[in-house]
Amino acid sequence: PLLKYGRAEVLALRAITYYHTDDPTCKIxxxxxxxxxxxxxxxxxxxxxGSYGLAYGRFAPVFANAYSEHDxxxxxxxxxxxxxxxxxxxxxxxxxxxxxxxxxxAKLEGDVRHLN
Numbered sequence: 001p002l003l004k005y006g007r008a009e010v011l012a013l014r015a016i017t018y019y020h021t022d023d024p025t026c027k028i029x030x031x032x033x034x035x036x037x038x039x040x041x042x043x044x045x046x047x048x049x050g051s052y053g054l055a056y057g058r059f060a061p062v063f064a065n066a067y068s069e070h071d072x073x074x075x076x077x078x079x080x081x082x083x084x085x086x087x088x089x090x091x092x093x094x095x096x097x098x099x100x101x102x103x104x105x106a107k108l109e110g111d112v113r114h115l116n
Contacts (some may be wrong), residue, residue, distance in 0.1 A: 007065075043055075
């Protein structure tokens, strides 16, 4: 089955910094809050309330899927830009043709006025 998590879930992630209480070096850690991940992607959370943990290795497929979705969005936008550029080029040709016809009409109207 296809992975159901992707770009939307990644965009909902909020990175945090924290300290492990049992780390004597008190090095700052980077990560996510398990309580925030639980409603989004419960498969990545283990443990019980009060002692949740995250299976960070399981985030890789989610990030890969989000990247793929994002890449598809970019490709769709590129196609749309190309379509709009083509439409703009056609519109420019039509504007030039319209100006040419307006100029011809003005000249013809001037010629008709001189004939009367």
